[in-house]
Amino acid sequence: MTPLFIFLVLLTSQVLGGLNNGASSKNVGGRRQPTGGGGLDENIPVIEIRGEGAPMSSAQIRHLEEMDNGGPLDIKIEKTFVPAKCPQQAKRLDFVTFHYKVFTEDNKKVYQTYGTGPVTIQLGTGMIMPGLDKGLKGMCAEELRKVRVPYRMSRKSKSKVWKNIPNDENWLIFNIEMVEIKPYTPEIQFKFLDLNEDEQLTNKEVQDFQKKMKKEFGKTWKNEDIDNVTAAGYYIKYFDVNGDGIVTEVEWLKIMDRDEKLINDKKTKEKGRKRDPGIGWILDFDNDGIVSYKENDEAADRFDAGPTLLPMESKDEL
Ligand SMILES: [Ca+2]
Ligand SMILES: [Ca+2]
Ligand SMILES: [Ca+2]
Missing domain, CATH: 3.10.50.40 (Chitinase A; domain 3)
Structure with missing residues (x-):
């Protein structure tokens, strides 16, 4: 343990204890030592040390709170x-x-x-x-x-x-x-995507949905190379069973149902985010229910290339 480290630990106990006001972590200002730290000498004159050095930045306080917590802070x-x-x-x-x-x-x-x-x-x-x-x-x-x-x-x-x-x-x-x-149902999900409530999705509408998510909620593609227009084109092709450029609610529900069955069959242990039934649905290229890091990385190129699993294959069953 470096002298600077000891100094900061002492400082945070004091400073955070003062700022706490009961509104923050119960561990803050506690006597627990960070993992791996040797016991501090209780007789060190803390007040004198506090007088030295510049005030801590927010980042420093956060870092010390995490050390005091023994790991990343949770809600x-x-x-x-x-x-x-x-x-x-x-x-x-x-x-x-x-x-x-x-x-x-x-x-x-x-x-x-x-x-x-x-x-x-x-x-x-x-x-x-x-x-x-x-x-x-x-x-x-x-x-x-x-x-x-x-x-x-x-x-x-x-x-x-x-x-x-x-x-x-x-x-x-x-x-x-x-x-x-x-509660989630595919029907409610479709209504959420169908901005003008006419029971179908157009290319323009899918682009508008992406813009709306970003503007109102700050939600964007995790892969910055993805372009909204290309993604909308891919999205329509992915769900458009009869190939007329428009995705009706019936077509959409049909393809979602197909994909849910594929996901259930796979039972993957892949790491990544769970598939998002909004526009992000199309990121799960292998239909295992998880958007892996690899799928996310490759998404821009794969959207350019177009869907490999075509919706027309389910046409006869409609
Ligand atoms: Ca619509
Ligand atoms: Ca169609
Ligand atoms: Ca996947």
Whole structure:
């Protein structure tokens, strides 16, 4: 352990203990030593050491909090109200509608949705900061939760819906009120994609959907080489059974059903993100339910080349 390291550990115990105000991690300012650290001499004159050196940056505080925690920080959930009846618990892919108030670590309210209307997102599909994607799971309608989200699990990209949430806080505290949970079905997913509600998808509409996700929720392709126009062209070809350039709800449901069966047959152990039933569905080129790192890397080239599994093969069954 270097002298600088010892100095910073002492400093963080003091500084964070002071900043904490009960709103942050319970471990912060605790006496637990970071992994591998030797025991500190309790008699070291901490106050004198504090007087030296420049104030710590946010990044330094975060680093020290993580060391104090013994690893990356996770969200903390406090259930403040759970209704007696809970017919539906929010799970991945469900459409959830909720209100929130958001506070900084020192308990200053920065924004609330009461007054402007609640927010609706699809859980687990990258429409919200990872910490809340996790923190909303399992909630019932009418349930109230306090969710504390550490810096590393808060969204950084700008968007219309999240623009009022600060980006540089070490911790954000959300008071969540779950308003409604609509369980995932392929039919609801299609309605979500069908922006003008005419029961079909056009190339332009698929492009508009991608733009909408980026503008409103900050959700973008993970592979920056992917171009919205090429992706929309590929998407239409992937689902358009009769080849007329338009994807009807019947065609779309048919291909989703085909793919679900392929996924169930494969039972893969591949690593990566779970397949997203929005536009990102087309990233899972081998239909195993997982978008692997390789599939993500190759996506731009594969979209250029066009689908290898053609929807026409299921035409006769329509
Ligand atoms: Ca439409
Ligand atoms: Ca068609
Ligand atoms: Ca895959």
